[in-house]
Amino acid sequence: MSAEKVTNHVYLIDTKPLGVPQLIGVYLVVGEGKAALIDAGAMTGLRNLLTELRPLLSSNNVRRLFVALTHIHLDHGGAAASLLKTLINEGYDGGILVHPRGVKHVVNPTKLWSSALTVLGEERANAMGKPEPIDPGYVHGVEDGEIIDLGDVKVKAIYTPGHAPHHVAYLVIPDSVAVTGDALAIHHDGKLHPVTPPPFRADLALASIEKIKEERPDVVTVSHYGVLPWRGEEALEKAKSKILQWLNIVENAVRKGLTDPDTVFEIILKEDPEVAEIMAARENNPIFRNSAKTALRGILEYVLTTQKH
Numbered sequence: 655m656s657a658e659k660v661t662n663h664v665y666l667i668d669t670k671p672l673g674v675p676q677l678i679g680v681y682l683v684v685g686e687g688k689a690a691l692i693d694a695g696a697m698t699g700l701r702n703l704l705t706e707l708r709p710l711l712s713s714n715n716v717r718r719l720f721v722a723l724t725h726i727h728l729d730h731g732g733a734a735a736s737l738l739k740t741l742i743n744e745g746y747d748g749g750i751l752v753h754p755r756g757v758k759h760v761v762n763p764t765k766l767w768s769s770a771l772t773v774l775g776e777e778r779a780n781a782m783g784k785p786e787p788i789d790p791g792y793v794h795g796v797e798d799g800e801i802i803d804l805g806d807v808k809v810k811a812i813y814t815p816g817h818a819p820h821h822v823a824y825l826v827i828p829d830s831v832a833v834t835g836d837a838l839a840i841h842h843d844g845k846l847h848p849v850t851p852p853p854f855r856a857d858l859a860l861a862s863i864e865k866i867k868e869e870r871p872d873v874v875t876v877s878h879y880g881v882l883p884w885r886g887e888e889a890l891e892k893a894k895s896k897i898l899q900w901l902n903i904v905e906n907a908v909r910k911g912l913t914d915p916d917t918v919f920e921i922i923l924k925e926d927p928e929v930a931e932i933m934a935a936r937e938n939n940p941i942f943r944n945s946a947k948t949a950l951r952g953i954l955e956y957v958l959t960t961q962k963h
């Protein structure tokens with residue numbers, strides 16, 4: 655078992671897609687007979703996830719599982735339908751919760767998969783795996799502020815657009831853990847870089863971080879990867895500063911007429927030495943290949959489109 659206890663009711667499970675550790679983490683919140691799994695990871699991590707999840711569910715007498723998605727990207731929601739179907743076959747009860755805009759894509763992932771093939775390319779899409787469809791009766795839209803009641807522990811949904819227009823973060827009460835998905839950053843060993851692929855909205859992302867801050871979480875987690883090594887507000891401020899730092903670098907480049915992504919990325923690598931370290935640790939895996947450069951492209955496109963107005 656490699657599930658890590660974060661707080662009283664929260665576990666971090668390493669889904670290890672393609673067997674690779676510390677790429678995609680999901681968070682299990684255990685209540686009284688009920689649990690919420692925040693994100694399910696990619697299809698290629700499903701087998702590992704089930705291996706970690708089953709003993710946690712049975713030792714805590716969980717019979718009902720809500721799979722609450724931060725968003726529908728393949729590395730977060732890809733395995734949700736197959737996971738739930740497997741557990742229902744094993745006698746569990748449950749459903750999938752996602753932002754209302756994501757419901758139809760979880761029910762029928764055909765369009766999601768074809769756009770992944772186009773946007774990510776075949777190698778990266780296949781490294782995550784093709785999601786399965788699921789009966790619409792199992793998929794529910796989650797509202798901003800909605801509380802998932804697990805008995806002695808509750809999970810509050812917080813709409814946090816920016817990374818994606820349908821992104822949702824979750825606050826675990828009373829553990830005071832913010833599970834922020836891709837609302838903040840990529841994290842490796844105390845270093846961060848933005849997770850901002852096009853079409854990224856910096857204005858919304860920064861407002862979303864403020865919105866999470868208003869909930870005053872003690873512990874802050876991200877999907878890629880883990881529990882941030884700083885407490886509460888400090889963690890959120892670090893993520894915000896990182897987005898602002900990149901925005902500033904990109905705005906300066908654009909002002910000098912530099913708009914080619916490769917050129918601007920070279921400037922990022924020079925001005926933010928943490929990026930190369932994170933890339934060396936994470937990007938040899940196809941799932942995250944070029945993710946730093948893709949993040950830069952999102953910020954660059956945001957700067958170029960907002961400047962036109």
Ligand SMILES: [Zn+2]
Pocket residue numbers: 727729730836877878
């Ligand atoms: Zn992600």
